[in-house]
Amino acid sequence: PTPTPSGPVRLNLTLDLKASAKLVGAEATLTGGGLQPSSAYVLTMHSTPVVIARGKTNSMGGFRASITMPGKACVTGGMHQLILTGTAPNGTTVRDSNWVLLNDSCTAQTGTSARPKSNTVQLRSFIFPYQSARLSLTAKRSIRSLVSSMRGATRITITGYTQTKRQSKAAKRANRILAQRRAVAVRNYLRVLKVRTPIRTVGAGGVNPVSNKSQRLNRRVTITVRF
Known part of the structure; x- marks a missing residue:
C-alpha cells in the first residue's frame, strides 16, 4: 500500500x-x-x-x-x-x-x-550636494546601474527631499522648490538613459528625515517603481 x-x-x-x-x-x-x-x-x-x-x-x-x-x-x-x-x-x-x-x-x-506591496518597490536613495540639484558622477553611475531593473515597470515616482533644520514658512517653501528640482534632475537623467516609463516627480522638501544628526543624508531623492 x-x-x-x-x-x-x-x-x-x-x-x-x-x-x-x-x-x-x-x-x-x-x-x-x-x-x-x-x-x-x-x-x-x-x-x-x-x-x-x-x-x-x-x-x-x-x-x-x-x-x-x-x-x-x-x-x-x-x-x-x-x-x-x-x-x-x-x-x-x-x-x-x-x-x-x-x-x-x-x-x-x-x-x-x-x-512587493501593490507591486511597488523602493530603490536606493541618491545624495545631493548642499543647496544643489546637481547629480554627482557617483549618483549618475548608480542610476545607470538601476535602469535595467526598471524593465517592465508601469510607473516611476521620484521624490525629492532636503535638510530639515530650517522650518520657517519661507524655508519650507524654498525646500520644496529645491526638492522638486532634485526630483526633476533624476527624471531628466532617466530620460537621457532612454527610460520611457511614465515618471511622476514630487518635491517633498524638508520632511521624513533619514537622520536628525547627519543632515547630509536628508539631501536625497528616492525612486519608487511600480510593476
Missing part, C-alpha cells in the same frame, strides 16, 4: 539574497511535507520559465533540499518570481514563491523576497 503522507500539506521556499548581492551563488532552501509520496517538486524562475531545480518527495511525501542559485537563473532585469511547486495528495498543485528584482548584471536591487 502507498504510505500516508505525514502531516498537513506544506511547501516553503527561502532565498538568502541581500540588496546589491549577485543572484548566482545565493543559497536557497526548499522544503515540503504532506505531499504525494514520490511526487515531483520543481523550482522555476518566471516570467520566462527557467527550471532551476527539481526532485522527488520521499515515501512520506516530504523533502528538503539546499541549492546554490545557478547561472541560468540570470534572466533579464526586472521583477521576477521564483516559484516552488509540489503535488498535494488530492492531485492539486501547491506552491510557494519568492520575489526578486534584478538588473541586467544579475544583481538584486532589494533585500526582501516578499511579494
Whole structure:
C-alpha cells in the first residue's frame, strides 16, 4: 500500500539574497511535507520559465533540499518570481514563491523576497550636494546601474527631499522648490538613459528625515517603481 503522507500539506521556499548581492551563488532552501509520496517538486524562475531545480518527495511525501542559485537563473532585469511547486495528495498543485528584482548584471536591487506591496518597490536613495540639484558622477553611475531593473515597470515616482533644520514658512517653501528640482534632475537623467516609463516627480522638501544628526543624508531623492 502507498504510505500516508505525514502531516498537513506544506511547501516553503527561502532565498538568502541581500540588496546589491549577485543572484548566482545565493543559497536557497526548499522544503515540503504532506505531499504525494514520490511526487515531483520543481523550482522555476518566471516570467520566462527557467527550471532551476527539481526532485522527488520521499515515501512520506516530504523533502528538503539546499541549492546554490545557478547561472541560468540570470534572466533579464526586472521583477521576477521564483516559484516552488509540489503535488498535494488530492492531485492539486501547491506552491510557494519568492520575489526578486534584478538588473541586467544579475544583481538584486532589494533585500526582501516578499511579494512587493501593490507591486511597488523602493530603490536606493541618491545624495545631493548642499543647496544643489546637481547629480554627482557617483549618483549618475548608480542610476545607470538601476535602469535595467526598471524593465517592465508601469510607473516611476521620484521624490525629492532636503535638510530639515530650517522650518520657517519661507524655508519650507524654498525646500520644496529645491526638492522638486532634485526630483526633476533624476527624471531628466532617466530620460537621457532612454527610460520611457511614465515618471511622476514630487518635491517633498524638508520632511521624513533619514537622520536628525547627519543632515547630509536628508539631501536625497528616492525612486519608487511600480510593476
